[in-house]
Amino acid sequence: MGDGSLIVAASAVQASPDWFLPQDRDGGKQDDANSETKKSRNLGSRIIDDPEEAARIRSSLVEEGGPFADWHPLLQDAIRRSAGRCVARSLYVLPVGFRWKHRRGITLVGDAAHLMTPYAGEGVNVAMEDALKLARAITDGKPADGDGGDALDAAVVAYEEEMWPRAEKVARLADELLKLWMFSGKVTRSVVAAAIALHAKFQTPRLLHPVASALSYALVYGQSILG
Numbered sequence: 001m002g003d004g005s006l007i008v009a010a011s012a013v014q015a016s017p018d019w020f021l022p023q024d025r026d027g028g029k030q031d032d033a034n035s036e037t038k039k040s041r042n043l044g045s046r047i048i049d050d051p052e053e054a055a056r057i058r059s060s061l062v063e064e065g066g067p068f069a070d071w072h073p074l075l076q077d078a079i080r081r082s083a084g085r086c087v088a089r090s091l092y093v094l095p096v097g098f099r100w101k102h103r104r105g106i107t108l109v110g111d112a113a114h115l116m117t118p119y120a121g122e123g124v125n126v127a128m129e130d131a132l133k134l135a136r137a138i139t140d141g142k143p144a145d146g147d148g149g150d151a152l153d154a155a156v157v158a159y160e161e162e163m164w165p166r167a168e169k170v171a172r173l174a175d176e177l178l179k180l181w182m183f184s185g186k187v188t189r190s191v192v193a194a195a196i197a198l199h200a201k202f203q204t205p206r207l208l209h210p211v212a213s214a215l216s217y218a219l220v221y222g223q224s225i226l227g
């Protein structure tokens with residue numbers, strides 16, 4: 001940040017969808033009668049301003065049983081020593097390949113159309129391409145006299161037909177990377193190599209996938225052999 005400070009972000013799989021809610025004395029989640037809790041549950045996120053609770057959450061991440069209990073002490077320190085408010089957020093995702101039946105007069109762009117987790121680091125790019133292509137569709141689909149908007153509607157249909165497979169390809173990559181990073185056990189060198197291979201295959205034609213994959217593994221393991 002401008003003042004020399006850093007924002008520390010940590011991402012982990014939690015067993016309960018209510019993991020971010022405040023706990024009562026018995027370790028259970030507070031009653032729904034508490035409107036703050038209700039609001040947080042609806043939003044799937046919570047800003048924790050109370051320094052004691054923020055410290056408790058930070059410790060629970062790195063202590064025994066926490067998702068970062070076996071991480072390197074330097075990384076644990078980055079979490080433990082961070083100060084200020086703590087923001088807990090859930091990540092949501094639409095199913096890969098999600099589509100809707102076209103409705104005249106309305107369409108969607110960006111996350112509203114194809115919400116994916118950030119693991120591919122591509123959501124903004126897809127959203128900007130959607131915006132560009134929809135803008136072109138609207139300007140190209142200028143209504144002819146008396147067509148009742150048919151030309152515009154056809155242009156929006158063409159935008160949707162082009163957008164779905166383009167977004168699906170990226171959503172699939174994000175989904176595969178999410179499963180690899182978060183659900184394949186420890187982050188070992190083989191997971192890093194597999195992630196690089198997935199990115200490389202995403203950028204190359206199908207015919208070259210075996211080469212892209214082999215080069216990715218050679219890069220990661222070659223580096224470790226050569227030191």
Ligand SMILES: Cc1cc2nc3c(=O)[nH]c(=O)nc-3n(C[C@H](O)[C@H](O)[C@H](O)COP(=O)(O)OP(=O)(O)OC[C@H]3O[C@@H](n4cnc5c(N)ncnc54)[C@H](O)[C@@H]3O)c2cc1C
Binds near residue numbers: 118121122125
């Ligand atoms: C942690 C994280 C890391 C990410 N990292 C990357 C990355 O490295 N690279 C990348 O390409 N993408 C990344 N993304 C994805 C990227 O942020 C999104 O794909 C992108 O912001 C989608 O843009 P959007 O305009 O569709 O939606 P948004 O950016 O969500 O914009 C929607 C806007 O609508 C507003 N809004 C919502 N409801 C209403 C309402 N009722 N009335 C008025 N306004 C409303 C919201 O406040 C928001 O400002 C990341 C996402 C997350 C969560």
